Every structure is written in C-alpha cells, then in structure tokens.
Amino acid sequence: MEFRHLGRSGMIISEIAYGNWITHGSQIEEDTAAACIRAALDAGITTFDTADVYAEGRAEAVLGRALRGERREGLEIFTKVYFPTGPGRNDLGLSRKHIMASIDASLRRLQTDYVDLYQAHRYDTATPLEETMAAFADVVHSGKAHYIGVSEWTAEQIRAGHALARELHVPLVSNQPQYSALWRVIEEEVVPTSEELGIGQVVFSPIAQGVLTGKYQLGAAPPAGSRATDERGSGFVARFLRDDVLERVQQLKPLADQAGLSLAQLAVAWVLQNGNVSAAIIGASRPEQITENVAASGVKLDAELLGRMEEILAPVVERNPGKTAENAPKLRG
Template identity: 75%
Template sequence: MEFRHLGHSGLKISEITYGNWITHGGQVEADAATACVRAALDAGITTFDTADVYAEGRAETVLGQALAGERRSGIEIFSKVYWPTGPGVNDRGLSRKHIMESIDGSLQRLGTDYLDLYQAHRYDYETPLEETMLAFADVVRSGKALYIGVSEWRAEEIRAGKELADEMGFPLVSNQPQYSALHRVIEAEVIPTSRELGISQIVFSPIAQGILTGKYLPGQPAPAGSRATDEKGGGANFIARWAGDDDVLTRVQELKPIAEDLGLSMAALAVAWVLTEENVAAAIIGASRPEQVVDNVEAAGVTLDADVKARIDEVLAPVAATDPALTVSPPKRP
C-alpha cells in the first residue's frame, strides 16, 4: 500500500481507501461487511470513509463494530454531514445546530472519540457559509475532528470555504468528488483550484459503480447480485445512466486488452487510472465481498505510463462526462 498526504497537511492516508456507501447496513449484512473491512486491513488499507446518512446511520455503526479493537492511532476514520438524518426541519444541511448534533451522533455510532476528517457532504445554499465554517472550526477546536473536508463542491465554493477556514485557523484539506475515467467533471475547474489552494481529492466511484469492471455487457441483462440489480439499497438508481447505455458498455469492453497487457483486473486498471492524477490523495473503493477488496487493491503502487493512459482516454472520451456544471448541490428548498 502507498500513502499520500491529504492536501498540504501532514496527514497521510492510504491511497486506496475503504468506503461503505450503499453496502454496509444495506446491500451487505454485518458479517459480510466485517469480512470486507478485515480484508481491507489485511491489504494495508488504513483509511475508512462513511457518512451519517448511509443506511440511516447503520453504515457508521457497522464500520465502528468492524474496526473495534484496532489501534485507533493506526487508522483514519472519515465521516460526513449534510443529508437528512431525521424528520425535523433542522435534521439536514450545514447549520450550526445540525453539524454539532451530527458529529456527536457519528462519534457515538462509530465508537470513537474523534474523526480524522469530517466532511460537508454537499454545499448548503440555505445556510451562510460563515456559519458553517465557524461550526467546523469549533468541531476541530473541541477535538471531535482533526481536519475538515468537503464533498462535491464547485471550484468557487471550495475557494470561498478555504478563505474562511484560513481566517478561522482550521485545516480545510480535501474535497470528495465523484471521479473516474467515465466521470471527469472535476478536471476543468475543481482540480486546478484545489492544486492552487493545497487541497486534495478523495474520489468516490473510481470504477463508475462497477461499470468499469467490464461485467456489464451490451445487450445483456445485468449480472444477478450486481449493483444494477440492487433496488433495495438504491444501487440500481446510481448505475442506471451507464448500465443502460450500450455505447458505454461496448467501449468499456475495449479496455480489456489493456488490462490484460498490464496483468491487472479491469477494476484495478480503473483505480490505477484515477491515481495517476497527482491531486488525488485516495480512491475510495467499496465491496460486498472480501475478494473484491483484494481485486481493487491490485492498483496500489501501480504507475500507468502516459501512453497507456492515453489509450484508455481515447477509448472512453466519446462517452465520458466532462462538464463542470455536473457538480451540483441541491438548491434551496421552496
């Protein structure tokens, strides 16, 4: 396993990070989830990402139980705040009230005294940014989180947040966007701005919800038990835009010879592609089975030559998303 600095901070995280969005507490039962976490630890992964909203809090609970007994200083635990966690009007967003209540809930479910990174899950257009950042400053000063990050923020939002964080004296070090060889919307604006500001990307969906594994074939039903068939956990909704596009699926199949030439699985090739971007500190992988963790971790330490990356880009360019406007947060509610 290789480790990278998170932004300009002194914190190093495993370049492959284990995340439990959709899986833990939903698609995967607790025993299987624990087996996946153990596989991640055995593979050298030290960084684990979750959120208070995943499976209505169950994902944090399952992760906390799976990590129980690990040396706390030897691992990094990340969580997030923004999405609704209850029926009340203040049970969502980035108000001071919701942040302060949510951090306590996350710590309790995870069974830890602090988070290594606490992230704003989206930008909140209903709350003054100053209020949000002051609350995060107090979270850091109280020792409940060591660093602060954001997720799916636009370049101008990241810049405004970083200016306030610097004024208030706390470390805003990361952004967590979707990024893969099929979803490249952060390249035009977010990555250049982040480089300038000393902020890293911790990217989710590096294998495009499983599409880049090559297991989804054009003109054929999705494999049984795959994310595209997960109606209960919501996985089918997230993957639908690619799984139903035969042009995308056909082009992904063209990557198989590239992966074979490198001795990598398709999944590992996709993760390695993401990690060629120097502004990416880590790629978040998820798994429903331990062997998927082992497969994805093949990407650790792999360096793709420029010509290999160019071949991948050439294949996928006609179907890859690149518009920066696709990075959006929910608007103000009516």
C-alpha cells in the same frame, strides 16, 4: 499499499480507502461487512470513509463495531454531514444546530472520541457559509475532528470555504467528488483550484459504479446483486449503462491484459495517476473484491497506455464541469 498526504496537510492516508456507502447496514449482513473491513485492514488500508446518512446511521455503527480493538492512532476515519438523519426540520443541512448534533451522534456510532476528517457532504444553499464554517471550526477546536473537508462542491464554493477556514484557523484539506475514467467533470475547474489551495481529492466511484469492471455486458441483463439491480444505487449507475459506453469499456480489456491488470484494477490505477488525488475510495460486498482492487496501489501506467485509454473512451467521457453544480441539491427541504 502506497500512502499519500491528504492534500497539503501533514496527515498521511492509504491511497486506496475503504468506503461503506450502500453496502454496510443495508445491502450485506454485518458478518460479511466485518469480513470486508478485516480484508481491507489485512491489505494495508488504514483509511475508512462513511457518512451519517448511510443506511440511516447503521453504516457508521457497523464500521465502529468492526474497528473496535484496532489501534486508533493507526487509522484514519472519515465521516460526513448534510443529508437528513431524522424527521425534523433541523435534521439536515449544514446549520450549526445540525452539525453539532450530528458530530456527537457520529462519534457515538463510530465508538471513537474523534474523526480524522469531518466532511460537508454537499453545499448547503439554505445556510450562510459563515455559519457552517464557524461550526466546523468549533468541531475541530473541541478535538472532535482533526481536519475538515467537503464533498461535491464547485470550485467557487471550495474557494469561498477555504478562505473562511483560513480565517478561522482550521485545515480544510479535501474534497470528495465522483471521479473515474468515464466521469471527469472535476478536471477543468475543481482540480486546478484544489491544487492551488492545497486541497486533495478523495474520490468515490473510481470504477463508475462497477461499469468499468466490464461486468455489464451489451444486450444482457445486469448481473444479480449488482449495483444496477439495487434501488439505492441504480440511479447513479444508470448514466453509464448505455450501449456506446458498455461497448467501449469492453475495448479496454486488451489494455488491461497488456498491463497485467483486471479491468477494475486498471480503473482504480487510472484514477491514482492524477497527482491531485489523495485516495480512491473502493467499496465491496465480498472480501475478495478488496483483495483485487487493492492490487492497483502503486501501479504506474505508461503514457502509451493512457493515450490508448483516452482514444477509446473519449466519445463517451463526461467532462462538463457544470455537472458538479447540476448534481448538487439546490434547496435543503
């Protein structure tokens, strides 16, 4: 396992992180989830990402139980706040009230005194940014989080949040966007802004919800148990299940073979070639998936192979930077 700094901060994280969106607490049984986390630890992963909304809090609880007994100082635990965690009007968003309630609930479920990174899961248009950042600052100053980050914020939102964080003397060090060889919307605006401000990307979906593994075949039904057959993730993967995308993904197979990699390893390695990426988050429903994907750590792809990937995928890559704002919630309620 290779390691990188999280943005321009002093904290070092594993360049492949383990995330438990969809799987833990919902898609797989807890013993399987625990086996996946053990496989991640055995593979050298020290960075674990979750959120209070995943499986209505159960994902955090599963992660907390699985990591119990591990040396806390040797782990980096990330969680997030924004989406609804209850039926009340204040059970969502980035108000001071919700942030303060949510961090305490997350810590209880995770069975830890602090998280290493506390992230705004989306931008909240219904709460003044000053209120949100002041609440995050109090979370950090109280010792309940070491660093703060954001997820799927636009470049303009990141810049405004970073300016307030500096005034409040708290380290805003990361952004968590979707990023893969098929989804490159952060490259034009978010990445240059982040590089300027010292913010690192902790990217999710580096294998495009499984599409870049090549398991979805042109003209064939999605494999049983795949993300495309799960109602919680099917909306995310649907955008990639076009014939032209699936056909071009299959054209990557000779390049992966040439590099001695599986298609999944090639996809994760491709994301890690971006110097602004601090970590790529992988998920798993089976321990062997982790073992496979972790092999992408430390891989250096040569310019010729990267150029061929660009040629093959160029017609089907999404690059529009406006997609970040388009996919963000416009209103809380």
